[in-house]
Structure formats: structure tokens, C-alpha cells
Amino acid sequence: MKSVNNLEEIRRIISLHKRWDLLFMIIGIFALMIAVLTFMALFAHMLIDGMPRLSWDFFTSFPSRRPESAGIFSAWVGTTLVMLVTAFAAVPLGIGSGVYLEEYAPRNLLTEIIEINVTNLAGVPSIIYGLLALGLFVYQFGFGQSILAAGLALALLILPVVIVATREAIRSIPVTIREGAYALGATKWQTVSDHLLPYSSAGILTGIIIGLARAIGETAPIITIGALTFIAFLPPSPIKNEFPYVSIEWLTAPFTVMPIQMFNWVSRPEEAFQLNAAAAGLVLVVMTLAMNGLAIYLRYRMRKNIKW
């Protein structure tokens, strides 16, 4: 070890070391720039290739063998319907499970197992959920390769996201709110439904949006279920002219979704189809970015406005 005699010497050594600070600052900004520039390149590439294909017709045409007249009509309708099923299943189950773990669960082995398990589920590759859905929903339950099976598969996939968001939102509510409610004679559920859920709704909503944004872009589990890539028709309409006016026939209909349509076009050798893929990708990216952006904005607003 070098012996240091006076203050001047120490100052000299420190200022020498500070050069490394500057160097690392530059490396850090450079690393950040790589991530930023890659995204810019991705977006620009898709914009240049896909923008000319984006027109009203692109949204209202079915896929076709002729790339110029192919569109994403059945894909975005399919995505919308699948998302409906996903939200319908994942939201109540995710919130219920989050509320249970935060407010009801006793401290015991089962609770611990559930908690570890939620973390583990979040780490399971999405394609495994596809295999589960293929074996369980498609064949065992006999749902077939339908909107219902796909929606439920994606619901299972985003369940951990909704659970974790619910738990974090509820946990941030001060305990005094609960004590106040109990002091006025509220039951546990009254406390949860009248106080905790309303106050945590923004946080839970953020989680739901992030989860759904992820589900919209998921391709692998839906391919595994065996969704068809060439669907030139729409599922049966949920609204009927005769009594009972609503129908659930669409749940069992074959379908395609946006990412599958894009995958199908990317895998074709013809360049004209790859332009379609770029256009579909552009729509997909704008959709997921908008949803994630909304979630980030909501969280930002929440952090700024809520002061207990």
C-alpha cells in the first residue's frame, strides 16, 4: 500500500481517480444510447416499410393471397375478442387473489406457498402456458382452438401481473384507513370494497393495462394452441337481432390475432408480404406503446397526487 504524506498528494490521487468517473459517465450514456438507438432503428424501419401500406382498407380487409389487398380485419377483431375474454377472467381473479393475500391470508405455510408460487408463475416462459392451454382447454375441456381457449391462456399468463399490482396498491394504503373503517363497525369486506379497492383502483388499473398490453403482443401461447393464420371471416357477432339479443357463439369460433397475422406475413419469402408485416407491426407497437404509456402516466399522476 502506498503511503500518503500530505493533503496535496491525496487531492492529486482523487482528481486522478475522478477521470474514471467521467469515463464511466460517457460509457453509461453510450450504453443507454445503444438501447435508445436500437428502438429508433426498429421503429424507423417499420415506419418506412409499413407506412405506405397503412390505409383504411388495411384495417377493413381480410388476409389474402394477394399482398396488396390483404388486411388485418379478422386479426384486430380477433385480438379485441380475445382481450375481452382475458380481461373478463384475469381481472376478478387477479384482484381477488391480491386482496386475499394482502388482507385475509393468515400467516401460514399455505400463504407462503401461494406467494412463492405467484413469483414462480411470473417466471414461467409464455410458451409453457400455451402447452397448458393446448392440453387442458383445447382437448381436456373440449373448447377447441377457439377464442375462449386463447383468452383463458392469456388470462393465466397475466394473472401474476394483476396480482402483484393489486397487492402493491393495497399495501400502500395506510393502516389508519382500515382502523377507521373497523372502528365504525364495518366488516372486513365492507372495509375492502368501500375503502381499500376504491383507493387502490388507479394502481390496480395500471397493472391491468400493463398486463393486457403484454397479452396483446403475446404470440407463442396462441400459436401453440393452434390458432389458424388464414382466417378470411369474422367470428359470429355477439349481438343478435332476435331474442335474447346477445350470443356467446363467438367464444368457440376459430380466430386469428394481430401478432399471429404479423408472424405469418414475416415468415413468407415474398417481400410484399413483409411490407404488410411491417404495417401490422406498426399497429401492434403503437397499440402496446400507447397502453404502456397510459400506465406510466397513471402511475406518475398517482405518485404526484396521493398524499396520505
Add this chain to the structure above:
Amino acid sequence: MAEESRTKIVPAGKLGYSFRRHLRERFIETFLFMSAVLSVAIMLAIIMMLVKESFIFFQHVSIWDFLTDTQWTPLFDDAHYGILPLVSGTVVSSFIALLVALPLGTIIAIYLSEFAPFTVREVAKPFLELLGGVPTVVYGYFALLFVTPLLQAVYPELPGFNLLSAGLVMGIMIIPYVSSMTEDAMRAVPMNLREGSYAMGATRFQTAIRVVMPAAFSGIAAAYILGISRAVGETMVVAIAAGMQPNLTWNPMEPAATITAYIVQVSLGDLPHGSIGYQTIFAAGLTLLLITLVFNIIGHVLRKRYREIY
């Protein structure tokens, strides 16, 4: 006396034990409990489904052949069922991805946590989060139609499908996961450790590398492990950009299939339920689940340890 005043304020029967109210509370609690237990049921269902179909598969194919055969051709007449070619594809693509994601993710995390001014962090963090939200199929498109042609400009002999571009793009894709978890771990390190280090005359860089990083070690390790498990389980990028031909190779310049890409390839075809081809995807899936499960458990243990330190 207390009884009297109560009946004056609240009409009789509104307070005290109400059977309907009790029933409702129990009913709701049961529903909430069931939805919480569902997550365990999902996990069990995943394991049962994979094991059930794999069990039938392993009655046709011995585990020894599965682990040692160097060919994976389940759909050919001369069928071989060696998982090694798929594992090699998975290892090579994941390795390249991690070579990109771990260093860059760590540097970004150190920069954002220890160096960046407040405004840069406030802008960069949501941006990275958005980057993590881009659908993987879009990254696959980018790898095949942008990165591969770019690499071919440098190495003209590079085939159109290759593990290299898939791995590179996968790495970029994983950066946000690694950087945000690493940064969280570093920011969880108490301020007084940094202050102590600065007081000794250490610079920011020295403090970051020698004080903050060791203190956040298990959190950073957990972030790395989650990055690994994401790379191993990633599907669409490799399915699109690396080709889907099983190929026992360690050379990233070649096309090859990963475990996940094989599952996609089979699912795209029309395999009858209950055939051996149908069962192979479950055997492949079980292999994948076991690999990721091991990483997840290590990550969980590490994270738990780092939470306990402070």
C-alpha cells in the same frame, strides 16, 4: 346504561349478529381464497400436463436416448429423439443474448442509479419500460429483416437465418429487465454506505463498483438469473430469425432451432392429438420448464437473502 343509549341511536336489529351479513362475508372470503389458490392450481396443472404427456413419450423413447442422441428428427420416417440439438440452439442464442444484456444492463443500471441527474433518470426509466413492452414478434421481425441484412453487409457468407442476429436482438430485448432489477437492487443500498465511502475520498465510480455493487450483490445476481431464464424461454425472436432446423452446433453463424422454436414449428403444422409428435412438444416443454424453474428458484433464494440484509 350502555345498552339503553345504543338502542336510542341505532334502530334495534341493525347492530349485532346478522346471519345474512355473516353468510355474505364467508361467501366472499371463500371466493377470494379460491382465486388465490388458483395460482397454485395453475402451477400444478402445468406440471401435471407436461409430465402426463411426457410420460407417454418416454414409454416410446428411453430417457437415455433423449439426453444423448445427437439428432432431433421426430417427424421424419427415421425418427430420432435427441434433445441435444435443441439444447445447443437454446444455449448459443441465450449466451449471445446475455453477452449483450448483462454488461449493457449493468452499465445502464449503475449509470442511472449512481451517476445520472434526476431528470435523465425520470425520462430514461419509463423509456426502458416501454422498450420492454414491445411485442416479441416485432423484435423477431427486426432481427430477420434489419439486423441480419446489416450483419450480412459485414459477413456476406452469413445465412439468412442465424443464431447471431436472433441472439443480439434478444439481448437488446432483455436489457430493460436486467437494468431495472439491477437498479432497484442498487438503490435499495442504504445511503450511509455511500456517504461513508465518499467521506473516505472515494470517487463515484469507486463507490459504485466497490461499495454499492457488492452490497447489492444478491439482488444483482437475481436480476441476472431472471435475465437468463427469460433468454432461455424466449420464443418468437428465435422462431422467426434463427430458422427452425434442429442443428447440433455451437457456431452462432449457423441456423438452428431452440426448444421453444421447435414447439412453435410443430404447433404450426397439423399434428393429431395423441400422436408421438404431439407428445414431443410436451417433452420439450418439460425440459424447458425444468431449466427455467431451476433458475427461478435460485433467483428467489438470492432475492430473499438480499431483502434480509437491510
